[in-house]
Amino acid sequence: GAGVSQSPRYKVAKRGQDVALRCDPISGHVSLFWYQQALGQGPEFLTYFQNEAQLDKSGLPSDRFFAERPEGSVSTLKIQRTQQEDSAVYLCASSSLSYGYTFGSGTRLTVV
């Protein structure tokens, strides 16, 4: 596609519910990143894939967070047993092997 597509655009989850956020990167982009952006803050790194390999997951805040990219294209960020502190915008970005990142519009997650 022309850009990075994320869905859903908005998600309201009850505390304790599991959620899955999808990212469809630019076709052919090898690298894919997930960031968490709390209100009024800068994006915080969560995890990074190169093709299907998850090379860095050091930013995932707890074992409730899990990301996958099984075929090296679409990626899913899953959050289990959501908590209020998980409320944030989750941004996905993709990149080719040269420099430059393209960000998606994000998924705004609200845990109530």
Add this chain to the structure above:
Amino acid sequence: ELKVEQNPLFLSMQEGKNYTIYCNYSTTSDRLYWYRQDPGKSLESLFVLLSNGAVKQEGRLMASLDTKARLSTLHITAAVHDLSATYFCAGEYNNNDMRFGAGTRLTVKP
């Protein structure tokens, strides 16, 4: 781990004035990025700075990089209302890890 600090965090300026946003980073960075974010929107890439002394300009915005001082600046010339947004700098290291500053929320008033 690369840490990125921006200042100021909030900036209110009048149209027509000039100002500079500063971005300091803690360790060697491969590349330095500047992004713009409008409320409720995603990040729009403004500049990528690759080497010491790099300077890039687009319209009323000019970005520079001093790798020795670990400092990048975003200079705004003759501000207009349309520049109101939040500006982030981000450093990239290990060729795949990008860390952001907290952002500078710019408001340009008539």
